[in-house]
Amino acid sequence: MTERIDGHTILIGLMAYPIRHSMSPTMHNNAFAKLGLNYAYLAFDITNDKLSDAVKAIRTLDMRGSNVSMPNKQKIIPYLDKLDPAAKLCGAVNTVVNDDGILTGYTTDGTGFMKSLEDEGLDIRGKKMTLSGAGGAGTAIAIQAALDGVAEISIFNAKDKVWDNAKRNVDIINEKTSCKATLHTLEDQEDFKSEIADSAIYCDSTGVGMKPLEDETLVTDPSWFRKDIIVYDTVYAPRTTKLMEVAQKAGVAHVFNGLGMMLEQGAEAFKLWTGKSMPVEYIRELLF
Numbered sequence: 583m584t585e586r587i588d589g590h591t592i593l594i595g596l597m598a599y600p601i602r603h604s605m606s607p608t609m610h611n612n613a614f615a616k617l618g619l620n621y622a623y624l625a626f627d628i629t630n631d632k633l634s635d636a637v638k639a640i641r642t643l644d645m646r647g648s649n650v651s652m653p654n655k656q657k658i659i660p661y662l663d664k665l666d667p668a669a670k671l672c673g674a675v676n677t678v679v680n681d682d683g684i685l686t687g688y689t690t691d692g693t694g695f696m697k698s699l700e701d702e703g704l705d706i707r708g709k710k711m712t713l714s715g716a717g718g719a720g721t722a723i724a725i726q727a728a729l730d731g732v733a734e735i736s737i738f739n740a741k742d743k744v745w746d747n748a749k750r751n752v753d754i755i756n757e758k759t760s761c762k763a764t765l766h767t768l769e770d771q772e773d774f775k776s777e778i779a780d781s782a783i784y785c786d787s788t789g790v791g792m793k794p795l796e797d798e799t800l801v802t803d804p805s806w807f808r809k810d811i812i813v814y815d816t817v818y819a820p821r822t823t824k825l826m827e828v829a830q831k832a833g834v835a836h837v838f839n840g841l842g843m844m845l846e847q848g849a850e851a852f853k854l855w856t857g858k859s860m861p862v863e864y865i866r867e868l869l870f
């Protein structure tokens with residue numbers, strides 16, 4: 583590290599709270615070192631009340647940009663100058679780029695999800711996806727999949743505080759893209775089963791399967807999955823979730839956790855800041 587940091591080092595931040603557990607600083611700093619790029623990536627504890635000053639600091643310190651995570655993904659929007667179209671549709675930002683004082687907000691979670699499928703040689707454009715969850719991750723995935731040409735998305739959510747956001751996502755996709763989106767309640771199990779039955783991919787973005795729900799899954803019956811469906815869980819700790827176990831029991835060939843999405847959302851941000859491709863395979867070996 584001391585060999586890399588000098589008077590010309592450019593700073594990139596991560597503004598969120600809590601954030602000290604994040605893998606992003608390790609991922610980006612190793613990628614900068616590997617490519618010999620003179621950047622440093624640091625995490626900062628930023629709550630909503632510090633956000634305005636933190637964004638000012640991006641300009642004042644001439645930082646190249648920042649990642650943004652909860653609780654700031656929506657709250658940061660009024661402080662930025664421009665929004666990428668996907669970030670605008672999602673109403674959320676996870677990456678900020680500073681071009682000579684002009685701050686643009688992007689969301690790379692959805693592109694990271696789509697890229698992670700591409701890495702596996704899978705193309706879901708023109709096909710149908712069933713997606714459970716419409717929170718931060720589910721919104722980014724649904725919007726980007728629709729923008730990229732997925733033909734149909736059936737979105738399932740519980741009738742909880744996120745239900746209205748699920749409705750909003752469906753309306754936006756139907757208005758702004760050529761994808762057909764429909765909203766379903768998770769309480770209707772027959773409907774859930776039948777939507778999965780003719781989908782090319784089932785993605786769970788609810789976090790069920792992650793602590794404290796590591797023993798749970800929304801789909802418990804392996805017979806719901808054809809062998810040729812893709813089953814994707816956005817959870818990456820544990821590496822194999824209960825949902826993934828059910829899919830493996832069904833003989834599904836393409837079963838994924840969220841590591842690929844995590845890696846590729848970082849790679850998309852890395853590209854936006856540096857103009858260079860992250861050495862993804864090197865980072866995958868190093869971290870995962």
Ligand code: NAD
Pocket residue numbers: 691714715716717718719720739740742744745768787788789790792816817818840841843844845847
């Ligand atoms: P969020 O709180 O914004 O949304 C949670 C969603 O899950 C909502 O739709 C909610 O209705 C639903 N939900 C919550 N508990 C549920 C339950 N018991 N039964 C059914 N539905 C339930 O969370 P988020 O930020 O969207 O994150 C969701 C998951 O995705 C987390 O596990 C997170 O770690 C993961 N994630 C992964 C990546 C990645 O790069 N792999 C990126 C972002 C989020």
